Amino acid sequence: TYSSKIFMSDNMNPVVESFRTSSVITRDDNKFLNIPYLQESSTYILPLISVNQCLGCMIIGMNINESETGLLSFIANYAAMFIHNLNLQEKANKYDNTDTLTSLYNHRGFQEILTTELQRAKDNKTHLSIIMMDVNNISKINRELGHAKGDEVIRLLADKVKQNIRNNDK
Numbered sequence: 001t002y003s004s005k006i007f008m009s010d011n012m013n014p015v016v017e018s019f020r021t022s023s024v025i026t027r028d029d030n031k032f033l034n035i036p037y038l039q040e041s042s043t044y045i046l047p048l049i050s051v052n053q054c055l056g057c058m059i060i061g062m063n064i065n066e067s068e069t070g071l072l073s074f075i076a077n078y079a080a081m082f083i084h085n086l087n088l089q090e091k092a093n094k095y096d097n098t099d100t101l102t103s104l105y106n107h108r109g110f111q112e113i114l115t116t117e118l119q120r121a122k123d124n125k126t127h128l129s130i131i132m133m134d135v136n137n138i139s140k141i142n143r144e145l146g147h148a149k150g151d152e153v154i155r156l157l158a159d160k161v162k163q164n165i166r167n168n169d170k
Helices: 014-021 066-097 107-124 138-145 147-163
Strands: 025-027 043-050 053-061
Touching: 014 025, 014 043, 014 053, 043 066, 053 066, 066 107, 138 147
Parallel strands: none
Antiparallel strands: 025 043, 043 053
């Protein structure tokens, strides 16, 4: 999270510098944070690095020895690895429930969403509509024009569906 309280240009901002250079920045004070209720202390800005990529920065404000920065860097990198793994898990879960060609729900995703929406309709005593579509002659298109053309037709249909549904529709 980038705090809007740091009123500095990017080239003067130690957090941005730590992010860009992937290096630990130490400051003698924490005034650059512009948070009036903080006790004054030295500040360590540690990059959150996972798989040679800086994901963000962790700011620690306390009086510590130089010898403890290694431990703090280890903790920051462990947090970065945790964040990175959560992002990977989120992507993997997305692909479990969606078709890679269309980004629409596959059978498994459809079943999960349907279960949720049926329960929501029951709880709220509202109606639920389901629309199912079939592409006529898709096997003929695949056979005569090739699977790439069939994929293009399916992708086009999926894009049209996505363009014409409301934000809260699934």
